[in-house]
Amino acid sequence: MSTPDTLPPGLLVAFYGDDYTGSASVMEVMTFAGLPTVLFLDVPTPEQLARFVGYSGIGIAGVARSQSPAWMDENLPPVYRALADLGASVTHYKICSTLDSAPHVGSIGRAADLAIPVLGGDWTPLVVAAPGIARFQAFGNLFAVAADGRRHRLDRHPTMARHPVTPMDEADVCKHLARQTDRRFGLVDLVSMKAGQGGDALATVRAEGAEIVALDVVDEETLAEAGRLIWENRGQRLFALGSQGVEYALVAHWRRTGALAEPPAGSFVAEPAARIAAVSGSCSPVTAGQIRHAAENGFAAIRVDAALAVDAAAWDRELGRAADAALAALGEGRDPLVYSAAGPDDPAVAAMREAVRTSGQPAETVNDRIGAGLGRLLDRVMRDGGVTRAAIAGGDTSGHAAMTLGIHALTALAPVAPGSPLCRAHSDDPAHADLEIALKGGQMGAPDFFTAVRRGGRPA
Known part of the structure; x- marks a missing residue:
């Protein structure tokens, strides 16, 4: 042997x-x-x-x-x-x-x-x-x-x-x-x-x-x-x-x-959350289907006009409006999901491109502003709403948004979708000491992604 x-x-x-x-x-x-x-x-x-x-x-x-x-x-x-x-x-x-x-x-x-x-x-x-x-x-x-x-x-x-x-x-x-x-x-x-x-x-x-x-x-x-x-x-x-x-x-x-054995069944689990908050800057049709599924299953889908991000002051006002709507949804017992587009054919995508073109700003600058803004919105909603579990959709969005949350490290807690686990956030900010977060690329996840994050993922 x-x-x-x-x-x-x-x-x-x-x-x-x-x-x-x-x-x-x-x-x-x-x-x-x-x-x-x-x-x-x-x-x-x-x-x-x-x-x-x-x-x-x-x-x-x-x-x-x-x-x-x-x-x-x-x-x-x-x-x-x-x-x-x-x-x-x-x-x-x-x-x-x-x-x-x-x-x-x-x-x-x-x-x-x-x-x-x-x-x-x-x-x-x-x-x-x-x-x-x-x-x-x-x-x-x-x-x-x-x-x-x-x-x-x-x-x-x-x-x-x-x-x-x-x-x-x-x-x-x-x-x-x-x-x-x-x-x-x-x-x-x-x-x-x-x-x-x-x-x-x-x-x-x-x-x-x-x-x-x-x-x-x-x-x-x-x-x-x-x-x-x-x-x-x-x-x-x-x-x-x-x-x-x-x-x-x-x-x-x-x-x-034989150098690595399978971990025991049930090694990676998370409990359901009473409420979660989510933001999406993804234009993917996969994410669009996930937003639609979430809206059909108790989430409050709140659109944000990303074309306004070509003007920093207008973008801040739009974020404030969306954050107020998200906090109101939490007060009604619903999970807020703030999103900028529902798939590549959403007119908002063309409007965003035209706004960037006419502004003369680099697309990267505006994209960074959108991601960071959605992060600030999520930070406010979680702090003011007392929410400790979140989801962010969109690869670029996740990067810029996560930077605003005061997190310095993540460890995987439970599977949600391949490539998008529910994570434990490590932060020195007491407001986010118990934060759990899932980051999702546009193409990742099943239609029930956001509801799966709320219930604590799915078996590995």
Whole structure:
């Protein structure tokens, strides 16, 4: 009988997430696999780190996905140096599972160029797909399930092809990222992965000069094979690019080798909440369906006019109106859900774009103002309404909104939807000492997402 492999002592994975919801999804994968993980909302102080000694994963959440390469040049190097100091076996730059990025905003290529000299080893694995979140990569092309329940190639995806900031016109992950960096790409394709020849294929593309190597993943078998290739070829240190598929792959490999056991059933649960408050800056049709479901199940859906955000004073007045309506809903025994749009076809989306265009302001500036404003609104509603559980929808919105809540770290509490756990917030602000929060990307979650957050999630 063979002896199961064992995991080395110390920190296994350190990561930076290019938006807050994506960062939380990495923490979720690790934690619910039985590997305690903490997510900091900024580079942690030594005192903050000391509270989480012995954790298997440490992450830092960020907003790089909505930022320019110039912003990355200024802000990412200190984060990378902090991650390097942690000494993890694998350090991961977490990207969206639908490759949200472009050369001018959220550039994954620029992020990699800055990271590899500080964090990199002999090669950089790229794992975007993960079957658990309905993302699949075959022969280098990424596919994602849409609101219609069908799998679409990314450049033909009904939402991602029309993304308001980074519309996707290329499904080949290497070609998409090659627009953002001059580094050479390689691919270990589906045939090699399924035939157990991934190691040989990896050696071949590396010998040909590939620096960043994409790994096809379509099922649990190829997921575990991707994890094996990463773990067995990590060397003294390894920098990885990808979605939470990186952690899904590592966990699958560790379980296959016996290095990691399944946690006991019922390990991660939360009690129902009497009331919750929610905000959404997402334009996704998935979120639109979730808002509609919530409104049909006792939530007070309160629209906010995001086009007013081109004027800071007008935006503050609009936020005050919406906060008053949310507090009134709480007084009536209802859960407020403040939202800026109900899907990509909502006229509010076109109105917002036109307002930004005529104002002459950068779209990023207005988007930041919207996210931060929704965070201030949520902060007021929770403080004045005595609410201790919240939900935020929208990747960029979650990042900016969470910054306003005085939270310095999150730990996963209970599953709600893949990629969007209910979290315990760690804050030095007594008003938020008991805060529980779920951060949701636009494409994530079942129709009952908001009601699931209210009832404490669902079984893992």
